[in-house]
Amino acid sequence: MKKQLVEMFSHNLLKKLIALIVAFIMWVLVMADQDPAINGSYTVPLTISNAPYEMIAVCDEKVIKIETRAPRSYFVKYDANAFRVYANLDGLEEGNHKIMPQVVMPQGFELLGTFPEKVDVKLDPLIELQMPLELTISGSIDPNSAIKGISQSMEFVTVVGPKSFVEQTAKIYGNVNLTGNTSSFEMQIPMRAVDDKGNIIPNVRVVPSVVTVSIDIENGIKKKIVPVIPELTAPEGWELTKINVEPAQIEISGSESIVNSIVTIKTEPFAVQTGQRIFKGTLGLVVPEGVLTKFSEVTVSAEVIRKPVMRGE
Numbered sequence: 001m002k003k004q005l006v007e008m009f010s011h012n013l014l015k016k017l018i019a020l021i022v023a024f025i026m027w028v029l030v031m032a033d034q035d036p037a038i039n040g041s042y043t044v045p046l047t048i049s050n051a052p053y054e055m056i057a058v059c060d061e062k063v064i065k066i067e068t069r070a071p072r073s074y075f076v077k078y079d080a081n082a083f084r085v086y087a088n089l090d091g092l093e094e095g096n097h098k099i100m101p102q103v104v105m106p107q108g109f110e111l112l113g114t115f116p117e118k119v120d121v122k123l124d125p126l127i128e129l130q131m132p133l134e135l136t137i138s139g140s141i142d143p144n145s146a147i148k149g150i151s152q153s154m155e156f157v158t159v160v161g162p163k164s165f166v167e168q169t170a171k172i173y174g175n176v177n178l179t180g181n182t183s184s185f186e187m188q189i190p191m192r193a194v195d196d197k198g199n200i201i202p203n204v205r206v207v208p209s210v211v212t213v214s215i216d217i218e219n220g221i222k223k224k225i226v227p228v229i230p231e232l233t234a235p236e237g238w239e240l241t242k243i244n245v246e247p248a249q250i251e252i253s254g255s256e257s258i259v260n261s262i263v264t265i266k267t268e269p270f271a272v273q274t275g276q277r278i279f280k281g282t283l284g285l286v287v288p289e290g291v292l293t294k295f296s297e298v299t300v301s302a303e304v305i306r307k308p309v310m311r312g313e
Helices: 001-008 013-034 072-077 256-260
Strands: 036-049 053-056 065-071 085-088 097-099 102-105 109-117 121-138 144-151 156-162 171-177 186-189 192-194 206-208 208-221 222-228 238-246 249-254 266-267 277-288 297-306
Touching: 013 206, 053 156, 065 072, 085 266, 121 144, 171 208, 222 256, 238 249
Parallel strands: 036 085, 121 171, 222 266
Antiparallel strands: 036 065, 053 121, 065 109, 085 102, 097 121, 121 156, 144 208, 156 206, 171 192, 186 208, 222 249, 238 297, 266 277, 277 297
């Protein structure tokens, strides 16, 4: 039986092999006709890999378009999730780099190219910077009420991110909206890092991201407008003229007993330097306890002239 099987397979072996090869070629031709190779594209998220320790990779490109070629049926079988595109940063140092994206794709696909062909990646050291936070006020409360005090859960926050971005930080601020509030309240205020033009800085985090702010609103208070008096002194033998204050008057508010007793608000004392002919500066206001005002400082200017010498002296 075994011998018969061997003879059956070995009989006309060459013809059988030729027939098998021809059948295979015909199958390939038929399949190529039924499932031809075509070009197609996928848009795939870009992944950053192997970033050096304590470095942050900054790349504006978030997705890469890949051009491929494969049998038409493959484009039905596979979607963009079957592909991986990454920028390998292994061995790179701080600075700007042009990286050619590397593509991992299913077997049977041919990579024709990527767009863009290379991506710009900046490697920046990760740093932290502690900064004081500032609060801005928007909106208004009832005309018969006043803000008695504002307190916050912390005075300083930390900016974390790539060095070149963190160093752009001019201030950290949060906005307190008073609209619709008629009594004391507490709220969580998001913190924002901005540059010297007020633009929000990307790629950085503020820690903590929110700060608790308490607003103490007092009802039944009195408001009053009073003049501002600059406390300036000139060197011996000199005197100040043409003194100007901006703003010249400010509105104060507080309990009636306190506000009624206030006639003026003075600036902090300041001594003008000898020989300074024109003085212009910003001086803080001395505001009595329990009194509120929108201003904490004013601009003061004056001319400094010699005192006239009296005959007989």
